[in-house]
Amino acid sequence: MKRFLLALAAATALTTAQAAIPDPPALRAASWALLDFQSGEILAQSNSDSRVEPASITKVLTTYIVFDEIKKGRVKLDDMAFISEKAWRQGIDSSESRMFLNVGSRVKVEDLLHGVITQSGNDASVALAEHVAGGEGAFADLMNQYAAKLGMKNSHFMNAPGMPDPEHYTTAHDVTLLGLALIRDFPDYYKWFSLPDFTYNGIKQGNRNIMLTMDRSVDGIKTGHTASAGYCLLSSAQRDGRRLIASVMGTESTKYRAEASLELLNWGFRFFESVKLxxxxxxxxxxxxxxxxxxxxxxxxxxxxxxxxxxxxxxxxxxxxxxxxxxxxxxxxxxxxxxxxxxxxxxxxxxxxxxxxxxxxxxxxxxxxxxxxxxxxx
The missing domain is CATH 2.60.410.10 (D-Ala-D-Ala carboxypeptidase, C-terminal domain)
Known part of the structure; x- marks a missing residue:
């Protein structure tokens, strides 16, 4: 909020010297936020600190934690993670968001990460949580510790995939901070978020983020949807050395969440610039x-x-x-x-x-x- 107020003060200071910036797009969403990657400032927002369900955007935090565990040497990409019945059943109960893992099998952590990022596999998310922390409950504790470190002050997590739970929530502002941290701390792994598809167990699945095909400057990040959360999207684009991150939460359709996100990014690139001092x-x-x-x-x-x-x-x-x-x-x-x-x-x-x-x-x-x-x- 402090950064937003400072950015607002800077914009206000200029209104007497130049034409005012057009209002940001009027989006049909429960909440949204637009963040400048380099400055960390919120350029525009609507209800950005209101609680919302993150749905599968939760998986960005799940992968962030795994990446950090790899960086610290506690997990390796070629580790073979055991697929428990709980992880397998999470996939069975999620007909659309699954990697099609087989119960009792062992799968490389690297493959599970791709299954989470590209295929949005709920089964892969639980398998990673169990491999890293021994169980999903312990992993949820890790999620909340990491969220606090990243400045996600209005978030709380109960599970790795983002399944609905009254105590599983975030805000549009908080998820932009998560996106910023992901890109800043793990740029090499972040490239995986723009891969168009991934094949596992003989089944090829495409990336659910259709913005990747709508605009070449978009290179991530993650979609989310449940009946209660609506259609959500955390996205990022880079143009002429500048990067913006947008979160659009609780929209009406897959198509509209992408259109709304792109409209918001276009507005930010058109009317703002990042100044290095x-x-x-x-x-x-x-x-x-x-x-x-x-x-x-x-x-x-x-x-x-x-x-x-x-x-x-x-x-x-x-x-x-x-x-x-x-x-x-x-x-x-x-x-x-x-x-x-x-x-x-x-x-x-x-x-x-x-x-x-x-x-x-x-x-x-x-x-x-x-x-x-x-x-x-x-």
């Missing part, structure tokens, strides 16, 4: 240093700061460093020394810690003595 190669300025080997040090932020702004507003952005007190060497790289205030058209929209970009060693005893005397008269 600061970073290790773009200091905000130099500051006087006393008692050091050098007399000045560059300051700014070690990592780039991105703002999502209405198109044409980049020239109205200004970053001003504010140093807290006098800088006395030695100083370490990354040491916080104040605040950098970022404004748009004179209106403050974001404040970030101001740090030293290079370490500064203490000077000789003579240099320290001279600077001590100078500071008496400064």
């Amino acid at each position: 600061l970073g290790a190669d773009q200091p905000s300025g130099s500051v006087r240093v006393w008692k050091g080997l050098v007399d000045e040090v560059q300051v700014g932020t070690l990592e780039p700061i991105y703002l999502s702004l209405p198109r044409g507003a980049a020239e109205k952005v200004e970053a001003k460093p504010q140093v807290d007190g006098t800088l006395i060497a030695p100083l370490s790289q990354g040491q916080r020394i104040g605040t950098v205030n970022i404004s748009v058209d004179g209106k403050l929209v974001k404040s970030e810690p101001l740090v030293v970009l290079q370490a500064v060693e203490g000077g000789s005893w003579w240099k320290r003595l001279i600077d001590t005397i100078r500071l008496w008269f400064a």
Whole structure:
């Protein structure tokens, strides 16, 4: 919410200087949100913090956890996971969302991941949950721990596939954060979300995300549907180096969730731009240093700061460093020394810690003595 308000403040600051941005599309959905990947800011939303059922979008969190377990070395892609009767029956009870696993068989984790991502297999989701955590209940505990770490403050999960449960819920905002984390943390695995089909057990199934064939810039992420949740879609597209993530929850049909998502993405790409500020190669300025080997040090932020702004507003952005007190060497790289205030058209929209970009060693005893005397008269 804070990021949304800051983005809104930035947009408001520009309304007197340029034409207002057209309103976002009026979507027939229970809720929706549009997020800029680089800045992490919400560009537009409707009921984005209201509870909704995630349905199979839940599987994005399921795969995220498995990817992380692989990264940590606790699970391997070529592990052979046992297919329990519970996992098999979940597939039998879900005639459309299944990988067609055989009870009692063993299946590679890599194949199960494809079965979850492309085929939306409920049976594959349970099999992965059991392989990672020993049981779906323990895996649900993991899901809630991961959700909290990812900032999904209004979500709670009870199962790996996304089956309806009164205590299984999320929000449109939260799932965009999940999409951001997936793409940021596991870019190589994220490529699997754009695969057109997957074949297992002699059965070929196509990716349910029809947006992949509607627009070449779309490369994910996941569909969802139950009778109570409606038709949902978490999507992402990349154009000219920019990436947006959209969540559209509770729509009327497979076709409309895709059309609505694409309309929302098009609006965001057309009327907003991502502006890169600061970073290790773009200091905000130099500051006087006393008692050091050098007399000045560059300051700014070690990592780039991105703002999502209405198109044409980049020239109205200004970053001003504010140093807290006098800088006395030695100083370490990354040491916080104040605040950098970022404004748009004179209106403050974001404040970030101001740090030293290079370490500064203490000077000789003579240099320290001279600077001590100078500071008496400064």
